[in-house]
Amino acid sequence: MKTQLRLMFRAGLIGGLIALHLTLVGMVEALNKREIIEDIITLGQLLLMGVGLGTAVYALGKLPRERRTQREGWWVALGAVSVVALILGLLALAIKPLNLRFMFQNASPALVRILTFDTPGVLGLVKLWAFLLFSGALALVYLYIPQPWDRTLSYAVGITLLMGILRALVAPLLPDIISDFLFTPSGLTQIGAVILVVLWVLFLHYWPDFKARLETWQKEAQTPQGAPIRRRLNIAFLVAILVLLLLPAILRDKGSYLFEVLDMVGIYIIMGLGLNIVVGFAGLLDLGYVAFFAIGAYTMAVLTTPELPFVRQYIPPMNFWEALPIALLLSLVSGILLGVPVLKTRGDYLAIITLGFGEIIRLLVISDLLKPILGGAQGITGVARPTFGSFVVNESWEYFYIILVTIGIGIFISTRLRDSRLGRAWKAIREDEDVAVAMGIDHVSAKLTAFATGALLAGMAGALFSSRLYSIAPHSFNVLISINVLCLLIVGGMGSLPGVVVGALALVGLPELLREFAEFRLLVYGAALVIMMLYKPEGLWPEKARVSRVAREVFGDRLKTLKVE
Amino acid sequence: MALLECQHVTKRFGGLVAVNQVDLQVEPLSIHSVIGPNGAGKTTLFNLITGFYRVDEGSILFEGEPIHWLSPTHIARKGIARTYQNIRLFGDISVLENVLIGMHTHLRSWVFEPILGIRHFLDEERQAYKRAMELLEYMGIGEWAFFKAKNLPYGQQRRLEIARALALEPKLLLLDEPTAGMNPKETEETMALIKRLRDDFNITILLIEHDMRVVMNISDIVTVLDYGEKISEGTPEQVRSDPRVIEAYLGRGAATAMAMATSSTAQGD
Numbered sequence: 001m002k003t004q005l006r007l008m009f010r011a012g013l014i015g016g017l018i019a020l021h022l023t024l025v026g027m028v029e030a031l032n033k034r035e036i037i038e039d040i041i042t043l044g045q046l047l048l049m050g051v052g053l054g055t056a057v058y059a060l061g062k063l064p065r066e067r068r069t070q071r072e073g074w075w076v077a078l079g080a081v082s083v084v085a086l087i088l089g090l091l092a093l094a095i096k097p098l099n100l101r102f103m104f105q106n107a108s109p110a111l112v113r114i115l116t117f118d119t120p121g122v123l124g125l126v127k128l129w130a131f132l133l134f135s136g137a138l139a140l141v142y143l144y145i146p147q148p149w150d151r152t153l154s155y156a157v158g159i160t161l162l163m164g165i166l167r168a169l170v171a172p173l174l175p176d177i178i179s180d181f182l183f184t185p186s187g188l189t190q191i192g193a194v195i196l197v198v199l200w201v202l203f204l205h206y207w208p209d210f211k212a213r214l215e216t217w218q219k220e221a222q223t224p225q226g227a228p229i230r231r232r233l234n235i236a237f238l239v240a241i242l243v244l245l246l247l248p249a250i251l252r253d254k255g256s257y258l259f260e261v262l263d264m265v266g267i268y269i270i271m272g273l274g275l276n277i278v279v280g281f282a283g284l285l286d287l288g289y290v291a292f293f294a295i296g297a298y299t300m301a302v303l304t305t306p307e308l309p310f311v312r313q314y315i316p317p318m319n320f321w322e323a324l325p326i327a328l329l330l331s332l333v334s335g336i337l338l339g340v341p342v343l344k345t346r347g348d349y350l351a352i353i354t355l356g357f358g359e360i361i362r363l364l365v366i367s368d369l370l371k372p373i374l375g376g377a378q379g380i381t382g383v384a385r386p387t388f389g390s391f392v393v394n395e396s397w398e399y400f401y402i403i404l405v406t407i408g409i410g411i412f413i414s415t416r417l418r419d420s421r422l423g424r425a426w427k428a429i430r431e432d433e434d435v436a437v438a439m440g441i442d443h444v445s446a447k448l449t450a451f452a453t454g455a456l457l458a459g460m461a462g463a464l465f466s467s468r469l470y471s472i473a474p475h476s477f478n479v480l481i482s483i484n485v486l487c488l489l490i491v492g493g494m495g496s497l498p499g500v501v502v503g504a505l506a507l508v509g510l511p512e513l514l515r516e517f518a519e520f521r522l523l524v525y526g527a528a529l530v531i532m533m534l535y536k537p538e539g540l541w542p543e544k545a546r547v548s549r550v551a552r553e554v555f556g557d558r559l560k561t562l563k564v565e
Numbered sequence: 566m567a568l569l570e571c572q573h574v575t576k577r578f579g580g581l582v583a584v585n586q587v588d589l590q591v592e593p594l595s596i597h598s599v600i601g602p603n604g605a606g607k608t609t610l611f612n613l614i615t616g617f618y619r620v621d622e623g624s625i626l627f628e629g630e631p632i633h634w635l636s637p638t639h640i641a642r643k644g645i646a647r648t649y650q651n652i653r654l655f656g657d658i659s660v661l662e663n664v665l666i667g668m669h670t671h672l673r674s675w676v677f678e679p680i681l682g683i684r685h686f687l688d689e690e691r692q693a694y695k696r697a698m699e700l701l702e703y704m705g706i707g708e709w710a711f712f713k714a715k716n717l718p719y720g721q722q723r724r725l726e727i728a729r730a731l732a733l734e735p736k737l738l739l740l741d742e743p744t745a746g747m748n749p750k751e752t753e754e755t756m757a758l759i760k761r762l763r764d765d766f767n768i769t770i771l772l773i774e775h776d777m778r779v780v781m782n783i784s785d786i787v788t789v790l791d792y793g794e795k796i797s798e799g800t801p802e803q804v805r806s807d808p809r810v811i812e813a814y815l816g817r818g819a820a821t822a823m824a825m826a827t828s829s830t831a832q833g834d
Contacts, residue, residue: 412680413680416679416680416682417676417679417680419679420674420678420679420686420690421665421669421672421673421674421675421679421690422675422676422679423679424658424662424665424666424669425666425669427655427657427658427662427666428655428666428669430657431654431655431656431657431658432653432655434617434637434653435649435653436655436666437636437637437638437641438615438617438637438641438646438647439641439646439666439667439669439670439729439733440638440669440670440733441638441666441669442638443638445675449675449676453676547711550687550690550691550694551661551694551711553691554691554694554695554698555694555698559711561708562707562708562709562710562711
């Protein structure tokens with residue numbers, strides 16, 4: 001009894017503190033303006049509901065499984081939620097008499113109204129309590145739904161709410177008739193929410209069957225009689241690729257914002273692929289990676305802009321395609337130049353030296369001395385855009401194709417190198433440099449090649465970046481870029497190529513999507529990162545022990561007799 | 566001519582003389598053991614031969630050429646491979662790739678061949694994969710080829726380390742306490758394996774062991790180090806009965822007792 005009481009209060013206090021924090025930083029109030037489901041729930045209320053639900057789940061999670069659905073479970077979960085309600089209720093009561101706004105400027109009368117559901121007096125507090133009891137009870141109800149419906153249903157509700165939150169992104173993708181029916185300017189219509197939940201339940205319910213059938217098809221296709229199936233699968237695959245490729249052109253009018261985000265994600269993917277070679281494959285912790293990005297970007301800008309009279313005396317402005325090889329070459333060479341002095345250093349020391357290199361490049365760019373050449377603090381405008389004959393690549397969605405092709409090349413190079421002698425040498429150096437050297441690996445050339453390949457991809461990303469933005473300024477090339485690219489590798493999973501894509505989407509795409517959270521964007525983003533790292537420390541898509549193409553070819557059927565992790 | 570020759574090799578760490586004026590001659594196709602108590606300088610000697618430490622005095626010749634000024638990479642390329650006392654595998658990559666890395670010096674491709682998918686490169690890779698698998702099967706760990714090396718059982722890890730060293734096609738194989746952490750039965754198997762390695766691959770083996778009983782049966786020559794100095798050398802029988810060796814292992818005064826003990830075991834055999 002005593003332990004249950006303690007559990008109840010602990011869960012309640014944790015939940016209460018989180019709720020206090022969210023309300024006093026102003027998140028609840030700010031997000032209350034957005035109705036996620038018309039006339040039913042706002043984003044702010046959803047947040048509080050999440051706290052209630054989380055509190056109950058936490059409390060129930062500490063109980064043994066079989067006792068969760070007994071009276072004890074109800075008691076502890078609802079008790080914990082009541083503690084949260086008590087804390088929020090006290091806050092609502094205390095705001096006015098204690099003049100809390102003196103210290104917490106978000107403790108406004110509006111917040112009190114939100115917490116008490118616009119109802120004055122005791123009734124308002126009861127409503128708050130009921131609201132939290134309801135959110136806590138959801139966790140209990142979940143326990144009573146038979147499998148597999150519990151998962152299906154909760155996922156469907158979750159995805160639907162997410163669609164409501166990310167309305168700005170989802171709605172423009174749908175034809176106007178459908179999106180007007182499902183969405184309001186701030187969220188979902190009531191009928192839309194119901195329809196979406198039902199659709200998602202159906203989809204999630206039948207998805208495993210469908211997946212199993214796909215897998216049997218794939219297996220049949222492997223057999224000698226499977227030729228027709230194989231052909232059909234290939235066609236389906238090609239059609240899918242084609243649709244994906246045409247999607248930007250179809251959606252271009254609706255989602256220019258979407259493509260701006262996607263372009264940025266793509267540029268980060270290119271950089272991620274490069275840094276993945278340096279850090280993920282070769283294990284060389286490079287914190288000055290932004291330098292190569294800057295070199296690519298500035299070479300492109302300096303060579304193509306009509307500005308900078310000092311430079312123009314000597315070289316006439318080039319077009320995009322003339323400047324690109326020079327930009328790539330320069331970043332490649334600078335990759336090798338950085339590599340030479342740091343060959344002997346490892347780990348932390350390597351990180352600090354490369355960090356310094358990144359800063360040197362940034363300071364050079366911003367310096368007054370080099371202003372006639374590099375444009376100084378104002379940067380450079382008028383960077384050339386890629387042209388194909390008379391066609392000028394101008395729009396975000398058009399750039400997206402170029403970026404897509406570059407990503408393809410980057411992935412191609414990475415996969416080819418990963419399973420080669422060079423790739424193995426990199427991995428050996430990453431795992432244990434002494435032993436690698438004792439195996440006769442030339443660590444000097446292996447490391448320099450890694451730096452050069454990584455720098456090449458960063459330079460490419462930089463050239464595309466400056467061309468797409470039309471102008472560049474030094475502040476775009478600070479150390480945060482290096483950190484971000486490194487983070488996307490960690491979030492995606494070190495050394496894993498799909499991980500780079502997933503990591504870039506999560507790290508660059510997510511903050512853009514989180515614009516819904518306005519000024520609390522970074523707070524939510526930080527929390528998401530922490531949660532991600534707590535629950536998936538090896539990354540979202542970690543690399544598995546793979547069977548390479550050559551291995552499959554050489555060993556063929558014998559692979560089936562081998563143990564595979 | 567000896568395959569490997571250490572001449573008056575000395576290595577100091579600050580005031581400590583880890584290896585002091587050691588002479589060593591390893592004859593081709595022999596199994597040569599270096600034994601000695603913990604801290605006798607055996608592993609330091611290995612690190613000197615493989616180029617991880619610079620010798621302070623003296624020289625090391627391999628096939629008559631001085632190698633003590635070469636980098637570890639180049640010494641490996643001359644045909645010296647080693648294993649480690651505390652197994653050092655490339656843990657996060659597959660067992661097969663560990664062996665392929667051992668083959669590094671015998672493959673030629675670098676950046677452009679794999680990217681362009683040149684036929685010569687693909688042929689080379691196929692050959693390498695086949696040979697790597699053969700080596701793994703020879704060592705009896707073929708079925709683990711696609712496991713991450715760190716997930717292998719301990720005994721298998723030792724075998725993999727030897728397979729990786731063999732992949733280098735060395736002329737001289739240095740084994741640093743290959744039986745560390747093994748029970749008597751595994752130890753016996755490993756020793757039999759080492760003997761087979763010499764015969765099947767035509768290589769010379771230089772072996773470190775601190776437990777002298779282990780190497781007696783398979784060694785052609787045994788060198789005994791103590792406090793960095795060579796105190797005895799000869800056939801196992803000669804070394805076994807050398808009073809200085811017994812003293813180094815068991816302390817002063819134990820020599821006589823030990824001599825009696827060994828003679829009685831010899832009768833027991």
